[in-house]
Amino acid sequence: MGKLGETGLAATAGPARTLGMEGECRASQARSWGLPAGGAGGESPGGDAPLSGSISSSALLQAEVLDLDEDEDDLEVFSKDASLMDMNSFSPLMPTSPLSMINQVKFEDEPDLKDLFITVDEPESHVTTIETFITYRIITKTSRGEFDSSEFEVRRRYQDFLWLKEKLEEAHPTLVIPPLPEKFIVKGMVERFNDDFIETRRKALHRFLNRVADHPTLTFNEEFKIFLTAQAWEFSSHKKQGPGLLSRMGQSVRAVALSMRGVKSRPEEFMEMNNFIEIFSQKINLIDKISQRIYKEEREYLDEMKEYGPIHILWSASEEDLADTLKSVASCIDKCCKATEKRMSGFSEALLPVVHEYVLYSEMLMLTEEIGKLEDKVECANNALKADWERWKQNMQNDIKSAFTNMAEENILYYEQQDVSFTEH
Amino acid sequence: MTENNFSLKKIEISVSEAEKRTGRNAMNMQETYTAYLIETRSVEHSDGQSVLTDSLWRRYSEFELLRNYLLVYYPHIVVPPLPEKRAEFVWHKLSADNMDPDFVERRRIGLENFLLRVASHPILCRDKIFYLFLTQEGNWKETVNETGFQLKADSRLKALNATFRVKNPDKRFIELKHYSDELQSVISHLLRVRARVADRLYGVYKVHGNYGRVFSEWSAIEKEMGDGLQSAGHHMDVYAASIDDILEDEEHYADQLKEYLFYAEALRAVCRKHELTQYDLETAAQDLAAKKQQCEELATGTVRTFSLKGMTTKLFGQETPEQREARIKMLEEQIKEGEQQLKSKNLEGREFVKNAWADIERFKEQKNHDLKEALISYAVMQISMCKKGIQVWTNAKECFSKM
Numbered sequence: 055m056g057k058l059g060e061t062g063l064a065a066t067a068g069p070a071r072t073l074g075m076e077g078e079c080r081a082s083q084a085r086s087w088g089l090p091a092g093g094a095g096g097e098s099p100g101g102d103a104p105l106s107g108s109i110s111s112s113a114l115l116q117a118e119v120l121d122l123d124e125d126e127d128d129l130e131v132f133s134k135d136a137s138l139m140d141m142n143s144f145s146p147l148m149p150t151s152p153l154s155m156i157n158q159v160k161f162e163d164e165p166d167l168k169d170l171f172i173t174v175d176e177p178e179s180h181v182t183t184i185e186t187f188i189t190y191r192i193i194t195k196t197s198r199g200e201f202d203s204s205e206f207e208v209r210r211r212y213q214d215f216l217w218l219k220e221k222l223e224e225a226h227p228t229l230v231i232p233p234l235p236e237k238f239i240v241k242g243m244v245e246r247f248n249d250d251f252i253e254t255r256r257k258a259l260h261r262f263l264n265r266v267a268d269h270p271t272l273t274f275n276e277e278f279k280i281f282l283t284a285q286a287w288e289f290s291s292h293k294k295q296g297p298g299l300l301s302r303m304g305q306s307v308r309a310v311a312l313s314m315r316g317v318k319s320r321p322e323e324f325m326e327m328n329n330f331i332e333i334f335s336q337k338i339n340l341i342d343k344i345s346q347r348i349y350k351e352e353r354e355y356l357d358e359m360k361e362y363g364p365i366h367i368l369w370s371a372s373e374e375d376l377a378d379t380l381k382s383v384a385s386c387i388d389k390c391c392k393a394t395e396k397r398m399s400g401f402s403e404a405l406l407p408v409v410h411e412y413v414l415y416s417e418m419l420m421l422t423e424e425i426g427k428l429e430d431k432v433e434c435a436n437n438a439l440k441a442d443w444e445r446w447k448q449n450m451q452n453d454i455k456s457a458f459t460n461m462a463e464e465n466i467l468y469y470e471q472q473d474v475s476f477t478e479h
Numbered sequence: 480m481t482e483n484n485f486s487l488k489k490i491e492i493s494v495s496e497a498e499k500r501t502g503r504n505a506m507n508m509q510e511t512y513t514a515y516l517i518e519t520r521s522v523e524h525s526d527g528q529s530v531l532t533d534s535l536w537r538r539y540s541e542f543e544l545l546r547n548y549l550l551v552y553y554p555h556i557v558v559p560p561l562p563e564k565r566a567e568f569v570w571h572k573l574s575a576d577n578m579d580p581d582f583v584e585r586r587r588i589g590l591e592n593f594l595l596r597v598a599s600h601p602i603l604c605r606d607k608i609f610y611l612f613l614t615q616e617g618n619w620k621e622t623v624n625e626t627g628f629q630l631k632a633d634s635r636l637k638a639l640n641a642t643f644r645v646k647n648p649d650k651r652f653i654e655l656k657h658y659s660d661e662l663q664s665v666i667s668h669l670l671r672v673r674a675r676v677a678d679r680l681y682g683v684y685k686v687h688g689n690y691g692r693v694f695s696e697w698s699a700i701e702k703e704m705g706d707g708l709q710s711a712g713h714h715m716d717v718y719a720a721s722i723d724d725i726l727e728d729e730e731h732y733a734d735q736l737k738e739y740l741f742y743a744e745a746l747r748a749v750c751r752k753h754e755l756t757q758y759d760l761e762t763a764a765q766d767l768a769a770k771k772q773q774c775e776e777l778a779t780g781t782v783r784t785f786s787l788k789g790m791t792t793k794l795f796g797q798e799t800p801e802q803r804e805a806r807i808k809m810l811e812e813q814i815k816e817g818e819q820q821l822k823s824k825n826l827e828g829r830e831f832v833k834n835a836w837a838d839i840e841r842f843k844e845q846k847n848h849d850l851k852e853a854l855i856s857y858a859v860m861q862i863s864m865c866k867k868g869i870q871v872w873t874n875a876k877e878c879f880s881k882m
Binding site for chain 2: 169177330333334348353354355362366372375379383
């Protein structure tokens with residue numbers, strides 16, 4: 055099914071999606087980014103709705119694009135639900151047939167679209183004489199014919215993900231490949247086996263695979279399939295092969311493609327896009343830094359608050375008339391602490407990873423710009439990606455901000471209770 | 480010094496202004512200080528109108544002088560404290576500088592509060608020196624010093640000595656001392672942590688302000704998202720700015736707690752006075768008992784206690800019966816005097832305990848009332864802070880959803 059065709063030339067993906075080049079590129083990409091990869095809850099919201107707005111700004115209105123309009127509300131609704139879904143909802147404990155999963159994940163979009171579900175979990179530490187490393191379990195469930203079975207379970211380590219990414223980049227030099235989490239965290243403790251670090255990485259790897267799966271072209275990449283399905287020895291021997299036949303073919307195809315299309319010189323658009331990417335990258339980096347800083351400040355605030363409450367209890371021990379009042383103030387402060395903790399976890403679960411992801415994306419894009427020159431595909435990918443990720447991010451921020459307002463509301467509730475009890479005395 | 484003819488018709492006292500001044504101090508060196516304007520108005524009952532009767536300028540050191548005077552002349556009263564001399568419990572944004580306008584403003588309020596407390600105290604308000612403090616600008620310092628109150632003040636050493644050696648202080652005062660120690664320690668701890676919490680909260684809010692700047696810059700390159708980002712950024716700025724007022728209000732709460740922190744010291748002063756009085760009494764009783772015993776020994780001829788007289792008698796020979804008679808007579812007189820003194824000291828002591836305890840009860844009620852109100856107002860402040868937060872974030876959320 056068009057595996058060889060999966061090069062940068064023509065994103066003529068599966069039959070269901072062949073709609074003609076430009077439109078297909080936008081529409082299908084729109085759909086794919088809009089869908090959360092099976093239960094990848096918090097990162098997802100299918101902000102496709104306004105995407106149709108951006109599409110209409112380019113003069114291509116395909117029937118499929120209009121279809122999306124009808125689905126707008128459904129997707130919006132779904133996105134809210136999705137954000138509440140647990141990332142690990144596809145754990146083996148739940149019913150496992152892909153079809154039943156489609157039904158469970160109640161999105162009202164094109165029903166046959168999602169046929170590949172991937173989860174990354176269970177990090178495990180392996181110690182050998184040479185090194186220690188972590189592997190992650192990857193479970194794939196699919197209804198696709200080209201897969202030999204409907205379920206696969208493999209273990210991969212970070213190096214393997216890097217390999218996959220390289221392969222994808224080789225095979226599709228003009229597409230935007232989803233980012234991987236960084237090798238190390240430069241600032242803070244460089245503790246590779248720290249629990250938080252492992253968890254953050256696991257989530258990012260999960261997102262990575264799902265984005266590849268959702269991408270209309272990348273999802274049919276052969277190396278991707280091998281990554282998901284090959285058992286340990288099979289996989290390592292495959293990796294050892296030099297640039298395989300496929301990638302060699304890919305390279306020559308790419309060379310042909312370049313010579314055929316030539317470098318279209320659209321200097322103004324190129325400059326504009328370049329400018330945008332540069333500024334965007336700057337800003338998103340700042341936002342990343344600011345968000346991390348806010349998290350840090352909140353943590354310190356929380357630490358102080360934790361000491362603040364108990365003092366009132368201590369005081370109440372030496373008072374008679376004031377004891378009750380003091381105790382209620384103390385309990386309010388404690389509730390405030392809990393609300394703050396909730397807010398912080400919401401922040402770190404949802405906003406921080408997404409912002410960071412886009413930092414990586416933008417870095418990648420800067421490079422892509424330089425390497426790829428301006429090809430139609432890149433532009434197309436960029437536009438769709440750009441419009442979409444902004445939706446995505448905005449919805450994400452939305453959720454975070456509502457977490458804030460929730461926190462504030464909770465605070466109010468507690469303090470109001472407090473007020474009532476005070477005035478009662 | 481009290482004068483019953485100090486009219487008790489309703490008066491309003493306010494410390495309305497503060498002014499920086501320069502002058503020459505005792506060592507003839509130039510110094511800068513702040514002077515505070517005290518205005519006194521009397522309220523006519525008939526029409527409720529207030530008339531400015533007095534207005535004069537005083538500096539902090541004069542307030543201190545007044546308070547020290549009150550401490551000496553009313554040792555059984557829990558004398559209201561002055562606002563802090565130097566800024567303590569500051570967090571990073573607050574200045575520790577005495578000349579800082581915010582500090583001066585808060586001190587102005589504190590001084591006004593002090594005067595109002597004295598004026599509303601049933602006993603202190605009648606004091607002449609207090610009246611003169613409000614009305615007589617020049618010469619007041621000399622008048623106070625002329626009372627000689629500094630001489631009457633108990634020395635610190637004497638007080639310390641009494642604290643260690645007193646045998647039978649009233650139990651209630653012991654408890655009160657413990658209470659005031661606990662109160663002081665818990666309030667200072669609370670104020671310290673509160674200052675740290677304020678510092679952190681300030682940080683959280685202000686960092687959000689950076690969002691505002693970045694959003695605004697970012698919105699310049701965005702098409703669809705531009706407006707939403709811009710307005711969201713504006714809300715972030717509002718959020719970041721709102722913390723200043725919030726924390727200023729909280730400082731007032733902190734000041735209310737500080738007053739009671741300093742009240743703890745006033746409580747301890749009363750306890751110390753009691754210990755002194757009690758110790759005085761015990762010493763007098765001891766002396767009297769010793770004299771009585773001496774007298775008895777002389778009269779009966781038995782020497783049970785070691786005395787210098789006894790030793791010298793042994794060394795230099797017995798005294799004559801006349802000499803002995805003379806000594807007995809002297810001792811008997813001393814004993815009589817002593818008994819009188821003891822009686823009056825006893826009376827004094829009991830009076831002191833009674834009066835002091837009455838004022839302490841009054842103080843307890845005042846404290847419970849004031850602190851409860853302060854805690855409630857703190858809760859109200861938090862509620863308003865939360866409401867503001869909700870509003871800002873709801874607005875921001877709207878902007879985000881429109882992007």
